[in-house]
Amino acid sequence: MQEGLVSERRAGRIPDQLLLLEHDPVFTLGRNARPDNVLLPADALRERGFEVFESGRGGDVTYHGPGQVVGYPILDLSPDRCDVHRYVRDLEEVMIRACADYGIEAGRVAGLTGTWVGPDKIGAIGVRIARWVTSHGFAFNVSTDLSAFDLIVPCGIRGRGVTSLERLLGRPLLLDEVMDRLASRFAEVLEREVASEERREGD
Numbered sequence: 344m345q346e347g348l349v350s351e352r353r354a355g356r357i358p359d360q361l362l363l364l365e366h367d368p369v370f371t372l373g374r375n376a377r378p379d380n381v382l383l384p385a386d387a388l389r390e391r392g393f394e395v396f397e398s399g400r401g402g403d404v405t406y407h408g409p410g411q412v413v414g415y416p417i418l419d420l421s422p423d424r425c426d427v428h429r430y431v432r433d434l435e436e437v438m439i440r441a442c443a444d445y446g447i448e449a450g451r452v453a454g455l456t457g458t459w460v461g462p463d464k465i466g467a468i469g470v471r472i473a474r475w476v477t478s479h480g481f482a483f484n485v486s487t488d489l490s491a492f493d494l495i496v497p498c499g500i501r502g503r504g505v506t507s508l509e510r511l512l513g514r515p516l517l518l519d520e521v522m523d524r525l526a527s528r529f530a531e532v533l534e535r536e537v538a539s540e541e542r543r544e545g546d
Contacts, residue, residue: 344362345362345415345417345478345479346478348360348362348417349417349473349476349478352417352418352419352476353419353474353476358538359416359417359418359419359535360415360416360417360418361414361415361416361417361526361529361535362414362415362416362417363412363413363414363415363522363525363526364412364413364415365408365409365410365411365412365413365518366407366408366409366411366413367394367408367409368392368393368394368406368407368408368409368491369393369394369395369396369406369407369408370388370393370394370395370396370404370405370406370407370494370495371395371396371397371398371400371404371405371407371469372395372396372397372398372403372404373398373400373401373402373403373404373405373469374398374399374400374401374402375401375402375403375499376397376402376403376404376499377403377404377499379496380403380404380495380496380499381395381404381494381495382493382494382495382496383494388494391494393406393491393494398469398479399471399478399479400469400470400471400478400479401469401470401471401479402456402467402468402469402498402499403496403498403499404495404496404497404498404499405467405469405482405495405497405498406487406491406492406494406495406497407482408487408488408491409486409487409488410484410485410486410487410488410507410509410518411482411483411484411485411487412482412483412485412518412521412522412525413480413481413482413483414434414437414480414481414482414483414525414529415478415479415480416434416477416478416480416529416533417476417477417478418476418477418533418535419475419476420472420475420476420477421475425475427470427472430470430472430477431456431468431470432451433532433533434468434470434480434481435451435456435457435458435466435468436528436532437481437525437528437529437532437533438458438465438466438481438483438525438528439451439458440528440531440532441483441521441524441525441528442458442460442465442508444524444528445508445511445512445516446512447460447465447508447511447512448460449465449466455500455503456468456498457498458483460506460511462503462504463503463504463505463506464497464498464500464503464504464505464506465483465484465505465506465507465508465511466481466482466483466484467481467482467497467498468480468481468482469481483508483521483525484505484506484507484508485507485508485509485516485518485521486507486508486509486515486516486518487507489505489506489507489510492505508521
């Protein structure tokens with residue numbers, strides 16, 4: 344679906360899109376993934392219920408699964424936002440502001456991509472930009488089973504942890520509510536308008 348929408352956006356047949364969804368348990372490998380950052384063989388991961396996929400995004404290995412909001416922005420950054428560094432910082436800012444909506448102070452760590460609360464990452468980023476049309480994007484931990492990250496070196500970064508909004512708040516959250524906050528903050532930071540919203544179960 345994402346690849347088809349990228350082609351349509353590049354051809355100018357559709358406006359900018361933001362896909363927000365949950366994945367079944369999966370480890371994805373970015374273009375720069377190091378094999379030793381996956382701590383078990385792919386067959387052993389599949390036996391535990393995890394799929395393993397190579398991905399066309401940047402970055403190393405990460406986990407996606409239930410309780411995590413994955414955002415795939417499909418944007419044409421031309422003509423006035425043709426700056427990869429700025430785009431990544433914008434995605435970080437979206438998640439920083441979403442955390443602030445829940446009273447959580449998140450921020451950046453010099454030299455590391457993503458959104459952090461203290462030493463722990465709450466939001467990961469891995470993007471692809473081709474002819475200034477974006478794909479892939481970000482992953483924001485809401486009620487994610489964080490034990491899955493123990494099977495990898497998340498994003499290839501050693502010595503740091505991962506966290507989730509529910510762990511920080513100590514209470515359950517509705518995923519749809521967090522999706523709405525992320526969509527609102529995305530529109531704000533990327534200077535877009537939310538034209539319509541479609542929710543589909545099981546896609």
